[in-house]
Amino acid sequence: xxxxxxxxxxxxxxxxxxxxxxxxxxxxxxxxxxxxxxxxxxxxxxxxxxxxxxxxxxxxxxxxxxxxxxxxxxxxxxxxxxxxxxxxxxxxxxxxxxxxxxxxxxxxxxxxxxxxxxxxxxxxxxxx
Numbered sequence: 802x803x804x805x806x807x808x809x810x811x812x813x814x815x816x817x818x819x820x821x822x823x824x825x826x827x828x829x830x831x832x833x834x835x836x837x838x839x840x841x842x843x844x845x846x847x848x849x850x851x852x853x854x855x856x857x858x859x860x861x862x863x864x865x866x867x868x869x870x871x872x873x874x875x876x877x878x879x880x881x882x883x884x885x886x887x888x889x890x891x892x893x894x895x896x897x898x899x900x901x902x903x904x905x906x907x908x909x910x911x912x913x914x915x916x917x918x919x920x921x922x923x924x925x926x927x928x929x
Contacts, residue, residue, distance in 0.1 A: 803829040804921050805846055809839040809853040809865065810883070815906070819852060819883070822910040823917060836860030840868065848878055849921050852913075853900075855884040855891060863898060870899040879920040883908060 806828050808819045813834075820830040831846060833839035835857040851869070855862035862882060869875040882895045885906040892903045902916055 803827060804849040805829045805831065806917060806921075807831050807833065807839060807842065807846070807848045807851045809833045809836065809851065809857070809862070811835055811854065811857040815854070815883070818910075819913055822913045825910075826914055826918075828917070834858075836862065836865030836868070839865060843875060850917060851878055851880045852883050852917070853880060855882060855886045855895065863894065866895065866898040866900055881916055881920065883913075 804827075806823055808816050808830055809832070810816050810819070811834050816832040820832060823830050831842055831848070833842055836853070837859045839851075839853070840860070853862045853865055862884065866880055869878065869880065876899075880900045882900045882903045883906060884891070884903070887905045895903055901920060904912065904916060
């Protein structure tokens with residue numbers, strides 16, 4: 802069974818880049834443009850990992866993480882923050898709320914894959 806990752810970011814470009822980076826390693830990726838849309842997608846899937854931005858309309862990443870951690874059926878899903886809001890205050894707050902890692906934009910395909918594999922216990926498939 803494929804591992805399923807939810808990517809939450811208001812940038813279509815970022816969603817497509819992260820999805821392509823993970824698809825090439827066999828992950829199935831579902832995307833959402835903000836926390837509200839992501840929460841609407843939650844009941845339909847069992848996500849193995851969530852990658853979220855912080856700065857988004859309607860529901861930002863902080864509120865999204867807080868909501869997930871307060872909801873029993875979602876509280877144990879690993880969350881990685883992928884954001885350009887890289888000051889120490891934002892990093893610490895995201896981790897305090899329950900994110901497990903904080904990645905800074907812009908990011909390479911390899912860095913995304915490495916962090917995702919770290920939390921879903923898969924061995925990286927080397928190509929070439």
